[in-house]
Amino acid sequence: MADSIPSATPRPEAMDRPVLGTLARPLAYVLMLGLLGLLAWGLAQVNAGPHQAGLAPDFTLTGYDGRTVTLSELRGQVVVVNFWASWCPPCREEAAYLERTWRRYQAQGVVFLGVDWVDTQKEALAYIDEFDITYLNGPDIGTRIAQAYRIRGVPETFFVAKNGELRGVHIGPLSPPQLDDKIEGLLAEDPDA
């Protein structure tokens, strides 16, 4: 029967083998302290928050089409830096709007940079194709740009003024007329301010 009551075969007292090796306890403590240290470090990172002010962290983006651009070389122009990914549904919601707005403001010297975060080339190119995106989009190799801007996810859009300073971040997809308003505001700024 699967459930017979067991008869006792108790362990004799003489068999008093050490239950834990001498290394196990200190190791457990070390691992625990290591985990706590990791969490403390993560907390410090989080409390720093996304970059929102000060000089925009510089970076060089190599697009999927081979073009290269460095942010600091765009001083004097308004730059919109958009972090996205092909697997990100909210990014799709703003993709068409971003492209339309880019085309509208292109002549006024506004630059759009699309930073593709944690993505695969094939899917990214399909996404760019799907939305007919013409501004520069490139992969964020090593997620260095994302980490410099301390993004927490996608989509996030950073606004860089003509003098190279960050003018805030929009977390989540942009809807009309948010992007237009922001760009108009930045265009109105004096580049030497």
Place this chain on the structure above:
Amino acid sequence: MLAEIGWFALVMAFGLSVYATLGGAWGGARGRPALVASARNACLLVFPFLTISVGALVYSLLRLDFSLAYVADVSSRAMSNFLRVTALWGGQQGSLLFWAWLMSAYLAAVMLRRWDGDRDQLPYVIAVATLTMAFFVGVVLFISNPFARLWHNPMTQEIVSAVFRPAGGMPYAAQDGGGLNPLLRHFGMIGHPPTTYLGFTGFVVPYAFGIAALLTGKAGDDAWIRSTRRWTLFAWAFLSLGLILGGRWAYDVLGWGGFWGWDPVENAMLMPWLTATAFLHSVMIQERRGMLKIWNLILIVLTYALALFGTFITRTGVVGSVHAFARSALGPAFFVFIGVTFLGSMGVLFRRWKDLRGEHELESAVSREGVFLLQNLLFLAITFAVFWGTVFPLLSELATGTKITVGPPYFKQVTGPLFAGLLFLMGFAPLIAWRKQGLRTLGKAAVVPVLGSLAVAAIWGWAHRMHPASIFALWMVSLVLLLVLYEFWKGIQARVRSHGEPPWTAALRLVGRNRRRYGGYVVHLGVLMIALGFVGDTYFKQETQGTLAAGERLTIGEYSLEFQDLQSYPGSDGREIVEASARLYRGDKQVADLHPRRDFFVVQEQPVTVPAVYSTFEQDVYVLLVGWEPIGFQSTTFKIYLNPLINWAWLGGGVLIVGVLIAGWPTRATASELTYQLRPRLARTPAVGGG
């Protein structure tokens, strides 16, 4: 005025918690029953005071007292009363208060239970539990206070929130509140957070009993397990329900057609559930054979620790996810508490390690004990894999400077086989005898289910040749189903033969007399149904997308969607709705009229996609409105997911809860245990060995 009362009640609750902690610890250490009784009363009183605080906050949310910063944050004129009440847990401060309140309810109930059998544990249970209580109430009171008011400084034109008036500040009331995040304005708001919190906070009870048992040297006994069995089951049931409701909610509002994304916060809920499930099973071995004692204590400590860890990463955003709470000073306080709890629990566990020696040896790997040991290992392995995947981004960023995110493929590949192993065990364990199982008898018992399931798998494989992995998965599910049904059949047969009862009566009596076992089997059936839902989601999902003009169709599988028209109109609580009308055809027959929508919340500037779903047992046809021409509404883009077998997951959840109710329902024998009393009987002799 009301906010002040609420705040004052918080102060009282905090003071009482601290007093109870100190009184319990001192009273226990020095053998002062009167002090312990006083500590017990203090613990009991925390709940009424927190109820006052919660009541004050809910009333303020309903009445839209926009002078309170929290109300101005999460409530708004446009929200219905239902949403205003749920806004209690819609933001950081309120949800922390809600958490503390639920925990205090558990503690009050524990204080009221009969302590005759384990009075010596009482001081330490109080001390451990109220220490946690003091932490959470303290955090609400000092760091994340829902009763903070808005103050306007006319000099600097700033508006700040603070509990007490800052220098130069004038009282300020906002015109309207921000309102709940649109994703939270959903019926799921009444289900998922409360059940999840009831699950998480409930584990403080078995944890406190476990630590108390360690501290009093009674951990080798299984009294603490028997005392807390129903509490653990209760908390586990709610955590399970919370997981299921969370998945359902994500399915309804996040618009990606799935219900489990291996998001860090989802994982944070899953991990304590895994260890708690292992614990619920593993304690049976300690009760029967006095083995796996170390396992049981580690599992309960892990469950509680992972629950704390879970709420820590959710609230601080240390690992980013969909559940975004605003950053605050919460992090460091939580971190210290977690550090103290983890290290303290480890310390106590190590000091009393010798108490946890097993009473018997494992005689054979193929035995009931061996199978349960294996399930512990599997559950722990899955927990470790999920934990590793969750913290890996942090680790990689620290070590290499590059944040490597771990996505679903890792979790699925690593945990999939381990879960399959658990399913397998779930089916076979009841067939395996204690101490040693002969393989031939096992084979004889299992032959019908194995052959039956192979037949099912063969038929399935022949019909769906392109999905080989699914054949194995379906074989597993049908095998375990037959094994579980076999258990019922065996039991019913035995009763029919020995008592001459008709089968239905036999079935009812069988379950009624062995609630724990058969309730457990019903839970297993629920788990199988959920597994089936996962199988459908993993192997058979289809999707398609297309742009349609009016009258055009988009096909997926045997279904096609025909676009009729698009409407735009304002909705309740400040949203602009764009709604598509579409007809769903199965082959040539129309089966449904679907209305997928996109709601745009004007104030928050946030869109929410509302899918239209046609549900059957076979699958869900899940339709999303993805895009449209802004002028003229002529052509519209739809995305359709075909989600086979998904409704089995939700039904399975229901069956699981029924199973838990059966397993946990008190019998007449337990009724005497459950007598509650208000006034504790003071021990006449020093509290050793119980009353």
